[in-house]
Amino acid sequence: MVAKNYYFVEGFVETSAGRVTRVATKLAWPDFFGKLRARLGLRRDSYLVSPGLYCVGQPDHQSPVLVTANYKLTFDALRSQLGGLDAWILVLDTFGVNVWCAAGKKNFSTRELVRRIELCGLSEIVSHRRLILPQLGAPGVAAHQVKKESGFEVKWGPIRAADLKKYLADGLQATPVMREVTFSLSERMVLVPVELTILLKPSFYVLALVLLLSGIGPDFFSVSRAWGRGSAAFGAYGLGVLAGAGLVPLLLPWIPGRQFFLKGIEMGVLVVTGAFLLWGKMIGSGLESLALISFVIAVSSYTAMNFTGATPFTSLSGVEKEMRQGLPVQIAALVVAIVGWLASPFF
């Protein structure tokens, strides 16, 4: 697998436990291409590097050992911050998932770490007994357990690879800022394309269903009505997605309220208002407009609520609680939308 991705390999370092691959600390164009693809949510599952030991620079038996996951984006984020350093990189098998999510699912784990230390013969390669792990690996790795089972002491490094150099220079001391997760505009922005990609497949079903329901009328079914009303309804769906999966992530801290389903409703109302101002009129009858507005709001509320899975501050207990309130509202809005939409051709 390494051979396939040979472009980031710079050479090899001979150790008493065999050859270790030395990787580049500058990213090349395939890395950027891969990053772009992964950020779009395409073939993210198979974007990985082989687990095992790598290095940057010319490390020796005293060099630090940095532990990471085998998601290629994570690996790249780490090595691109290590220019000018001599260090070992121990890549755990997390099935191509980033450190935090893998730690949550217990793949970035005490067991995998202890096993990987042995498989790589790490204790023959370094004379010290210290590992630097990203702090976000802590849900899966119990430092005291690792010490007991492998003899290696776990040092919790900073959350972001960008802080690693300073952390190393300061004698493995992290500032409080390095230890706290952030969720800046740019961090939220990169998540939007993935949110949209996830919705691609369900959207085809929605489209099919919407066309079917839109064609029903007094004369049973009409293709031209399916087409005309169907595109209006699918447009409403698009507005809902725009509000819930686009505006909510981007404007998150500024939207009033704490619950995501409410934020979704708010943004749904905003895009509906915007659409009316833009077109300056209702679409079809009052009943049809009511149905479309309900549809926008059901979709924006649900897609916003689903975004909780991508944020670094929502607790599972909190999400379950908000869903018990949000889902009934969304279902009610959807029922109003469907009933109104089906009924309107008969009036």
Next chain:
Amino acid sequence: MKNFRYMAGVAILKLEADKCIGCGACETVCPHRVWKVEGRQAVIVDYDGCMECGACATNCPVAAITVNPDDGCGCAAYIIQKWLKGEGSEACCGSNCC
């Protein structure tokens, strides 16, 4: 993260204070700065900041901390599957969560 607050009073996070040996692991690993160790004793200083990631509980050497043990990701699609099919049977939405 003080500019991002989720719902108050919902997190399942408990400390058995008499077990604590004040090692400081919880304060180090928490990504939301929920803990503070003062005079060999951990205290929860920002309960509502907790996102139930489990880092503190995993790393407490004396198992003094309890966090919601469900390690699923917090997206709606996952929770609906869990509700419909029961605990343990849910598949997450791939690596797309988080």
